[in-house]
Amino acid sequence: xxxxxxxxxxxxxxxxxxxxTMRTLSCRGVANSVEWVHDGVEAVEYLFREGxxxxxxxxxxxxxxxxLKMPRMDGLQVLARMREHAATKTVPVxxxxxxxxxxxxxxxxxxxxxxxxxKPVEFNDFAxxxxxxxxxxxxxxxxxx
Numbered sequence: 001x002x003x004x005x006x007x008x009x010x011x012x013x014x015x016x017x018x019x020x021t022m023r024t025l026s027c028r029g030v031a032n033s034v035e036w037v038h039d040g041v042e043a044v045e046y047l048f049r050e051g052x053x054x055x056x057x058x059x060x061x062x063x064x065x066x067x068l069k070m071p072r073m074d075g076l077q078v079l080a081r082m083r084e085h086a087a088t089k090t091v092p093v094x095x096x097x098x099x100x101x102x103x104x105x106x107x108x109x110x111x112x113x114x115x116x117x118x119k120p121v122e123f124n125d126f127a128x129x130x131x132x133x134x135x136x137x138x139x140x141x142x143x144x145x
Contacts, residue, residue, distance in 0.1 A: 006061045010022065021130050048088075089112075
């Protein structure tokens with residue numbers, strides 16, 4: 001469980017993608033702390049301090065990097081839950097997924113995603129995309145509240 005303020009909540013079921021994302025964010029000095037959860041159910045528990053996260057320190061991440069296609073609860077379901085509650089309504093969410101399907105893009109924006117990014121296949125392109133997303137949302141963006 002997290003003992004400090006979390007810059008980024010990474011919601012990703014792919015171990016390889018999660019490790020690349022966390023390594024890139026750390027090595028490039030983009031985020032001081034990243035909390036990784038493996039699926040949508042864990043994300044909701046983390047955000048609303050339920051289940052194994054019931055005792056986590058209060059506060060919301062500065063950014064949620066959310067995968068779309070996950071077991072148990074997908075990214076759209078997590079996003080819908082986040083946008084229903086005052087505490088998570090304004091937390092920036094970037095959907096980071098391999099899906100280029102127009103229906104997924106439209107559904108994400110209709111539910112209030114802040115950005116939709118298709119994960120590049122090549123490692124260097126993937127790493128650069130992660131850095132650019134992190135820099136913009138953590139350093140350039142002016143958050144609500």
